[in-house]
Amino acid sequence: MRRRLPGSAAVALVLAALAGCGAPVPPAPAGLSVVVYQPRPDVAAGRFAIQVVNDGAAPVSVTEARLSSPDFDSEVAWTGDGSSVLAGRRLDLRVDVPAVRCDAETQATAFLATDGGDPVEVPVSDPYGFLPRLHAEQCVGQAIAEVVTVTPREVILPAGREPAILVLDLTPTGAAGAVRVVGVRGTTLLEPAGDDGVAVPELPLDVELSATAPAELRVAFLPNRCDSHALAEDKVGTIIPFLVDRGSEEPVRWMLVLPDDLRGAFSDYYAAYCDL
16 A cells, blocks of 8 residues: 655755665754755746755755655756755755656655755655645546546637636547546636536536546536635636546546647636636
8 A cells, every 4th residue: 555745754864965775874953854846836837946955053055855655756956056955044946846656655855965965864844735636637647648648728708708618638548447536626716617608616527537428527617706816826727627437435636737828828818808
C-alpha cells in the first residue's frame, strides 16, 4: 500500500553538490530549512517553488538545488550563479513540476550546502500539502489519459446574459478500463451552472470515460462575481477543477488547464457579462 506524504513531510532535497556522499552528514545549522509550495502564478505554468528559509543570524549563498524522490520520474534541479538568502529572509527557487510514479513508495531526506561548505541535513516542510496533491492529480490525469484523450474544443458564447458553454472532445484510446467524472467545481472567476441556468459552487456530473465514452462533454459556466480586479489579476480562474471517482473516500481533483484561446474567450465573456 502506498504511504502518502503528510503536509509537513520532508522530501529528498540536495542543495549544491553532495561531495563525499558516504560520509556522515552533520546536523543543519540553526535556522536553516526548506519549504515546498506552489504559488498561484506557477499553477498554469507547471512550476513550483523550493523555498530556502534562513532564520539564522548570517546570510547564506545557494548555487544549486536538487529535489529528488522515488515518487518523481526524474530529479528536480535548480542552478544559479549564487543566490544569497539574508538572515531572517526567504528565497523562492522556481523549478518545473516533475512527472510522478503512481506506484512509487516515498522516502524522504533533505540536505543543504551553503557558502561552499559540506552538505548538512535540513528540515523540509510542505505546509499546503503540495506534494500529495501533485501525486493525486497527476495520477488521476494519467488514468484518464489511458482511456480517453480530453481536448478542449471551444467556448460557446451566448448572445445575452446566459451561461457560456465549455465543450470538451472525448476520444477513446481503445484501452480497457473506465474513469468516472462525478463533478466540477467553480474557480476564482467562474462557477458551473446546471440545466436551470443557476450557478453553483459544485455541479454533480456522472460521465464515464471509457471506450464507450460520449463524443463530448459540455459544461455551462457563469461568472461567480463581477470584479474587474479579479479579472485583471487572474492566474487560475480558467483552470477547471473536475472531480474524479478513484475509489477513495473523497473524489480526486483533476485540474484541466485550458489553451490560451479558450482562456481568452472566457475572459471576454466575463467582461461582457459584467459590463466591465
